[in-house]
Amino acid sequence: MPLPRPARRPVRPARPAWAGRNYTLLTAAAVVTGLGSSGALIAAAFAVLETGGSGTDVGLVAAARTVPLVLFLLVGGAVADRLPRHRVMVTANILNCLSQGAFGVLVLTGEPGLWQMMLLSALGGTGHAFFAPAAEGMLLSSVSGEQAGRAFAFFRMGVNGANIGGAALGGALVASVGPGWVLVLDGAAFAVAAALRAFLDLRGMSERTPGRGLLSDLREGWREVSGRPWLWSVVLQFAVVNAVIAAAEAVYGPLVAEEHLGGARPWGLALAALGAGTVLGALLMTRWKPRRLLLTGALSVFVLALPSAALAVPVSAPVLSGVMFVTGISIEIFGVTWMMALHQEIPEEKLSRVSSYDMFGSLAMVPVAVALAGPVAGVFGRSAALWGCSALIVLLTAAVLTVPDVRRLTRREHGGPGPVDVLAGPAAGPVPAVPAPAPRTVTENSGKNGGRRPG
Incomplete structure (x- = not known):
């Protein structure tokens, strides 16, 4: 008599049902480039300084990247809605690979x-x-x-973690092997990302057909954009919010740290606390599903006024780090709810164009x-300027809350019409017609993240 076979244990899937092939490839590529680009930002600055450049020269190299980014964003959005998006992404990654690799080779050879x-x-x-x-x-x-x-929250958590780790690793590598090798590694990261994105599965995606013209x-x-009050009001809000946050973090923060907090070390710890907060915030959003998407997101933006106020006082270094940590959590609450709103409300074939207007608004006023x-600090004093930054964030956020659609837009459990990630399975339901994206400091994964909504 044959012995009964032992019952087989159910095999757990390698990834959750909602993490289809395309999502997994996109997340992996974004993490790879986040690791490389965060270190490259540090390496580029030190490469300029090592050749005898001044602080002004560092600013010119940074501006040389930002100006074409702002100028071509809207064109990039239109192109991405006319052509297969994965081809646009791969081509852009190859261009970044070549430019960063050439930058690194120049630094290494002379x-x-x-x-x-x-x-x-x-x-x-x-x-x-x-690309963006x-x-x-x-x-x-x-x-x-x-x-x-949950998918958007995990994506943002991975990218934020990569940015934190990439900055720490990049700083260490710049000190040990020099900025040239870090730039070359960033070029290699773009090559890996391009290879990953080349394997995106386009079956089931709507065909891209050229329209009447660019x-x-x-x-x-x-x-x-203009036909949706909730959309253009938030874009206008963050055009100013991102700008004043950038001024506070890039200009006023280091000065306050130097004069009152003990120098670069406590300021670096405060920025690290901000990054840690974004990771925890993204983890929170993997579990929390607020019903009123934009109302929840808009309320969280009030917290973004706290860092400027803390610098205006100024508070002690440990208190500032705590404020930055809470701010990081709030950034991710807004970021995920904003992505959900776009995913749910915007037709899929117009997503890239809408995203480009969103990103353009997020970045356009930052250099100014x-x-x-x-x-401004010279005329009014640094403390008054910082209080002004906080006041603008509070006033603009309160103004956005007066828009009825911002208060009323509600999460739909099953989204709207749109294509399905073919490997997510039919049980997942239709994809709502829809990063990020974050206002954001401009990395390869930018959207509204810098100030910090995120791509």
Whole structure:
């Protein structure tokens, strides 16, 4: 008599049902480039300084990346809605790979000229202008069903963790092997990301057909934004919120730390606390599903006024770190609810154009605010300028809450019509028509993150 076979244990899936192939590839690629790009930001600055450049030269190289990024964002969004998004992303990654690799080789083999570093930075910014809207649209289209919020939270948690780890690793590598190798490694990270994104599965995605022309596509994207009060009001809000946060963090924060907190070390710890808060906030949003998406997100933005106020006092270093930690949590609450709103409400074929207008609004005023931060502090005093930053955030957020659609927009459990990530399975339900994205400091994964909504 044959012995009974032991019951087989059920095999657990390698990943959750909501994490389809496209989502997994996009997340892995974003983490890889986050690790590389965060270190490259440090390496680029030290590469300029090691060639005898001044602080002004560092600013010029940074501006050379930002200017084409802002100029080409709207065009990048229109292109990403006309062509297959994964092709736009892969092409942009290759451009970033070549520009960062060339930057690194120049640093390793000699003393690059300022114009060469500015040119290569400009190429990187141009690549990102086309990449970011395509990436946001692709990510928002890659998940479906009621677990979309959890998927976006995990994505942001991975990217935030990579940015923190990449900055720490990049700083250590710059000190040990020099900035050139860090830039070369960033170029290699873009190559890996391009390879991952080349394997995205486009079955089930809607066909990209050219419209009546690029300008017509841009006008159609603008109508999509201007016809939704909740959308354009938040974009306008963060155009100013991101700008004043950038001024506080880039200009006033280091000065306050130098004069009152003990120098760069406590300021670095405060920024690290901010990063840790974003990771915890994303983890929180994997569990929490607020019903009133934008109301929840808008209320969390009030917290973003606290760091400027803390610097205006100024508070002690430990208190400032605590404030920054709580702010990081609030950033992610807004970031995930904002992505959910776009995912749910925007037609899939217009996602990249809407994202480009969102990112343009998030970035356009940042250079102006940073440039004016010093003169404004000279006229009114640094403390008054910081209090002004906090007041603007509070007033604009209160104004956004007067928009009825912001208060009323409600999470739909099963989203709206749209394509399904083909490997997520039919049980996941339809993908709502839809990063990020974060206002954000501009990395390869930018959207509203810098100030910090995120791509």
